[in-house]
Amino acid sequence: MTAEIELTQSVHGLKKECLSYGEVLAQSIAVIAPTTTPAANLGLIYASAGNGTWLSFLIGMMGLMFVAVNINQFARRSASPGSLYSYIVKGLGVTSGVLSAWGLVLAYLFTGMSTLCGFAIFGQSLLTHIGIHTHVLTLFALGTVLAWYVAYKDIQLSAKMMLLLEAFSIGLILVLGLIIWLQKGFAIDISQLTLQGATPGGVSLGVVLVVFGFSGFESATSLGDEAKKPLKNIPKSVMQSAIWTGVFFMIMAYIEVLGFRGSAVDLAKTEEPLSFLAEQAGVGFLGTLISVGALLSFFACVLACINPAARVLFMMARHGLFHTSLGKAHGANLTPHTAIALCSLITFIIPATLNLLGIKPFVILGYTGTICTYGFLLVYILVSIAAPVYLHRLGKLRSLDLAFSVLAVLFMMIPIIGTLGIPGSDLFPVPPAPYNIFPYLFLLYLLAGFGWFMIQRLRYPKMVKKLEHSIDAIHASFSDVE
Secondary structure, three states: OHHHHHHHEOOOOOEOOOEOHHHHHHHHHHHHOOOHHHHHHHHHHHHHHHHHHHHHHHHHHHHHHHHHHHHHHHHOOOOOOOOHHHHHHHHHOHHHHHHHHHHHHHHHHHHHHHHHHHHHHHHHHHHHHOOOOOOHHHHHHHHHHHHHHHHHHOHHHHHHHHHHHHHHHHHHHHHHHHHHHHHOOOOOOHHHHOOOOOOHHHHHHHHHHHHHHHOOOOHHHHHOOOEOOHHHHHHHHHHHHHHHHHHHHHHHHHHHHHHOOOOOOOHHHOOOHHHHHHHHOOOHHHHHHHHHHHHHHHHHHHHHHHHHHHHHHHHHHHOOOOOHHHHOOOOOOOOOHHHHHHHHHHHHHHHHHHHHOOOOHHHHHHHHHHHHHHHHHHHHHHHHHHHHHHHHHHOOOOHHHHHHHHHHHHHHHHHHHHHHOOOOOOOOOOOOOOHHHHHHHHHHHHHHHHHHHHHHHHHOOOHHHHHHHHHHHHHHHOOOOO
């Protein structure tokens, strides 16, 4: 039995090369949670971009493809559970890498908290329709415990569940989209194609919201040990998750804007646009099924966030940044079970505490969904800067690679300006309280993470060398594959 386990586990103790390309792709898509944008959030983007909503999605997708190119400079040369943390250490050094690790952990955990709130909101709504009333904390606990168990039990079970849940919900939305477009006679909406009434500023502000909707597309990089053919399937998943969800978003943006054309209801003020369009099309049951699909998509995202957050913590612990118990894998399940338990607990405690303080789940969703973006933005910028540095050291830097790096960093300035705001600007106003203090809380969080790193560095002087050696060894193990 021991010999069999050794054959199936990686050097880090995780299940070795067990996930197919589809299952790896499901990880990235599940964190994006593509169902939630057309089902709940499209009105917010339309309020800014109007008939240019589809263009905001196109620009957002192209910008994140620039980031994906930089990520894949690393992903096609090495793979590990450390995700972008390992890449940034290799490109910019240990300090930048550790800061990115803290950013990644926050990004994934707060995304998980945000979608846990979505799970509770949709769960309460659906249960109320059938006469069942339950407290939001019960649904918080249910969603967290189910996600913890699946993540703890088996990464293949996690991946298969995410794949099925997302395929179900996306399939329902596409069917409804086809019905809506059919009822419009497959019309070509000239006002959208000519961007009638749309302004550059509105489209730009729409891009800010779109980037938030794509956050997490890189999470497949945390499956470096568990993916089959990781140097092929992980880079492909990173790029294709951005492309396929981008195409899906553009199609549904076009159809939903067209579907609301001539309606007395304003898309910009509609919280559940697909449910409304389903009723208008005479297929209200599809609207209910899509709400169920959105519920399942929110759950899949909670699960998909716990998986990469736990693996980054797992690698940080193995590098001496946390207690060694977080860096151990389960003997039979071959999952980072202690890190998974901690991430699950944090995912539950913060929104539950905020709710006990009287803050409603929808508001918590907005808070945590905003805070998570700072972690993603930090890491996307750092990995885009790290890529040309890394290639230069390999003697393989081309002018095109440098151009992709510059384009990615410049593109990330759009959401940064959008979240921070410009004093006195009508296009990018400073966010209202408490959103205006979130960037400073994030900086305090990074400062605390940096302080902890310095403490550990003083306590264990050889830690940095061991960390560098560990990541160098990972890269060297793939050097003959390139």
